[in-house]
Amino acid sequence: METIDIKEFKSAKEAKLPQSLEELSIEERERLKFLGVDESLKRGGEYIQIDAKPFICKKREAKGLEMLPITEALKKYDWISDYFWKLVNPEKDEFTKAVAEDLDDGYFIRVLPGHKLVYPVQTCLYIRTDKVAQKVHNIVIVEEGAELNLITSCSVHPHLSSAFHIGISEFYVKRGGTLTFSMLHVWDKRTYVRPRTGVLIEEGGTYISTYVSLFPVKSIQTAPVCRLVGPNAKASFISIIANHPDSHIDIGGEIRLEAEETATEITSRVVVYGGENIARGKIVAKAPKVKGHLECQGLMLSDEGVMRAIPELDSHFYDVELTHEAAVGKIAREEVEYLMARGLTEEEATSLIVKGFLRVKIEGIPPELQKQIDKTLELAKLGF
Amino acid sequence: METLLEIKDLWVEIEGRKVLKGVSLKIPVGQTHIIFGRNGSGKTSLLMSIMGFPAYKVLHGKIIFKGEDITQLPPYERAKRGIGIMFQRPPTIRGVKLREILKLCSKENGVKIEELARSFTFEKFLDREINKGFSGGEIKKSELLQLMIQNPDLVLLDEPESGVDLENIHLIGQMIKKLLQKETHRPRTKSGLIITHTGFILQYVTADLGYVIMDGEIYCEGNPLEIFEAIQKYGYEGCKNCLKRCGI
Ligand SMILES: Nc1ncnc2c1ncn2[C@@H]1O[C@H](COP(=O)(O)OP(=O)(O)O)[C@@H](O)[C@H]1O
Ligand SMILES: [Mg+2]
Numbered sequence: 001m002e003t004i005d006i007k008e009f010k011s012a013k014e015a016k017l018p019q020s021l022e023e024l025s026i027e028e029r030e031r032l033k034f035l036g037v038d039e040s041l042k043r044g045g046e047y048i049q050i051d052a053k054p055f056i057c058k059k060r061e062a063k064g065l066e067m068l069p070i071t072e073a074l075k076k077y078d079w080i081s082d083y084f085w086k087l088v089n090p091e092k093d094e095f096t097k098a099v100a101e102d103l104d105d106g107y108f109i110r111v112l113p114g115h116k117l118v119y120p121v122q123t124c125l126y127i128r129t130d131k132v133a134q135k136v137h138n139i140v141i142v143e144e145g146a147e148l149n150l151i152t153s154c155s156v157h158p159h160l161s162s163a164f165h166i167g168i169s170e171f172y173v174k175r176g177g178t179l180t181f182s183m184l185h186v187w188d189k190r191t192y193v194r195p196r197t198g199v200l201i202e203e204g205g206t207y208i209s210t211y212v213s214l215f216p217v218k219s220i221q222t223a224p225v226c227r228l229v230g231p232n233a234k235a236s237f238i239s240i241i242a243n244h245p246d247s248h249i250d251i252g253g254e255i256r257l258e259a260e261e262t263a264t265e266i267t268s269r270v271v272v273y274g275g276e277n278i279a280r281g282k283i284v285a286k287a288p289k290v291k292g293h294l295e296c297q298g299l300m301l302s303d304e305g306v307m308r309a310i311p312e313l314d315s316h317f318y319d320v321e322l323t324h325e326a327a328v329g330k331i332a333r334e335e336v337e338y339l340m341a342r343g344l345t346e347e348e349a350t351s352l353i354v355k356g357f358l359r360v361k362i363e364g365i366p367p368e369l370q371k372q373i374d375k376t377l378e379l380a381k382l383g384f
Numbered sequence: 385m386e387t388l389l390e391i392k393d394l395w396v397e398i399e400g401r402k403v404l405k406g407v408s409l410k411i412p413v414g415q416t417h418i419i420f421g422r423n424g425s426g427k428t429s430l431l432m433s434i435m436g437f438p439a440y441k442v443l444h445g446k447i448i449f450k451g452e453d454i455t456q457l458p459p460y461e462r463a464k465r466g467i468g469i470m471f472q473r474p475p476t477i478r479g480v481k482l483r484e485i486l487k488l489c490s491k492e493n494g495v496k497i498e499e500l501a502r503s504f505t506f507e508k509f510l511d512r513e514i515n516k517g518f519s520g521g522e523i524k525k526s527e528l529l530q531l532m533i534q535n536p537d538l539v540l541l542d543e544p545e546s547g548v549d550l551e552n553i554h555l556i557g558q559m560i561k562k563l564l565q566k567e568t569h570r571p572r573t574k575s576g577l578i579i580t581h582t583g584f585i586l587q588y589v590t591a592d593l594g595y596v597i598m599d600g601e602i603y604c605e606g607n608p609l610e611i612f613e614a615i616q617k618y619g620y621e622g623c624k625n626c627l628k629r630c631g632i
Binding site for chain 1: 435437438439458459460463464468469471474475477478479480484485488489513530534
């Protein structure tokens, strides 16, 4: 992974916040709409941040939901200190340090005990100004027995010479709560991305994380740490990635099974058109009677790219079930020719096969989200 | 009669092995021809060469379709010109539904796809991953449905009866008849080339001309039912002996 000099980027605070969506170009609005910032979609709430500042922060579903820019939440609640920088260490690296020293903003979302939100909450972190580093800190708390579908779309203005997104996220799923967190990202071949995420899941809680990145990006490096601290807690991580030429994508994840009867599954599907992809995953069994499975599948479409699958299983107990499977290969010629015999060009056939390969059926996510993921697959150019 | 497909002295090799050794035949518009041959005689190779799969390297000869030399065209160009093939063992494509492929095969709207699938009680398969876990008969139905939507002028059928139980063979026969306009009065515009090693498909679909292929060469040409009867009686050994008698 190449080094990024954070000093080369301006503070996002210097950027001017637009007065309204109308100030955005049609191209920008189209992009945001595609990412789910769309009035016509049913949403429980919406948070949109442009560069350093919150642009929209609006609840549409009044009951059980709290949404605030994190800077306001920090002022409003003393108890937030129990959640702030508790799952991610500010000293972890230069990027966490940068956010700790100079926070722009981020979202604070809390679902009160027992409330199951009907519609997803949409957040969007958008970089609009050239050569800035956007420094975000998010906190999500799903209280006991509550349920939240959170969709985060991150993107950049279509014509920037460079941009840098650093996002700290700390997610808490309390007893019996459920959080599905889906990231649909449309970066740009000049964007650097460094998410730093920590997740804590209590007894009987469920966390399902889906990461979709099908468009070019300069570099992403992330390795969320997820702790399952109560019995019967569950976590799934799914990533659906198209790795384009000149993109460096390194996605990892460490799941710590710290209580009995916890379970996790990590699934990644990667199509490599070029560039470098590293799919890491680590499952650590810190309690007996736990289950973990790690699956990584890569499809190579060119000799120009590199794919590394690095699965890791760590057990400290004998009564555990940890497995992994990884496979990297090419598109079957036979499948392409089958479709060509039906009148598809080689490009169309390849694109359809890739789409099918990336179409992971995700258990537990709402159908509208599945639809949105399918739509992204539809629009991403997946030929060669 | 107008010729739809003409194959002239076709020599084909696959992975360095000659599988067709000077095949020639002519299919007029509206006719169905059938080729008998034992396993390994080159039947599939002939169909794959007509469809233009690159693994089947044409060493010599020509394939003329609708008056155009298509010997060098890739499969999708041939498909666009009106050639369609029913695969003997089509691949599974994971994550891709039959419905999606049907949609891509045609510019038609979804209604017709539903309707057509339902008329062959196959609608439940539309949202299944293509060919995954399909039985022998289901594969045939899926292939024929794709062909019906593709609507080619020349249909290449690779062992349409193989792996199909008696219950389904009738329906598959019906589908093939429809594809080849067997129920309509002449003049027909659709043509077919059926290959088979058992010949049983003839009980469901009529053919205008039959051939026997042996070791990559076509030997016999004649009434399909007569050839079928002879093969049933004497087997392909009989064909060999017959050739010996004729001094070939
Ligand atoms: N991919 C291949 N590589 C090498 N030989 C092949 C290949 N495919 C077929 N053959 C050989 O070519 C001959 C003809 O095969 P095929 O056309 O499939 O016969 P049929 O369909 O009549 O059973 C056989 O001897 C077969 O083993
Ligand atoms: Mg065969």
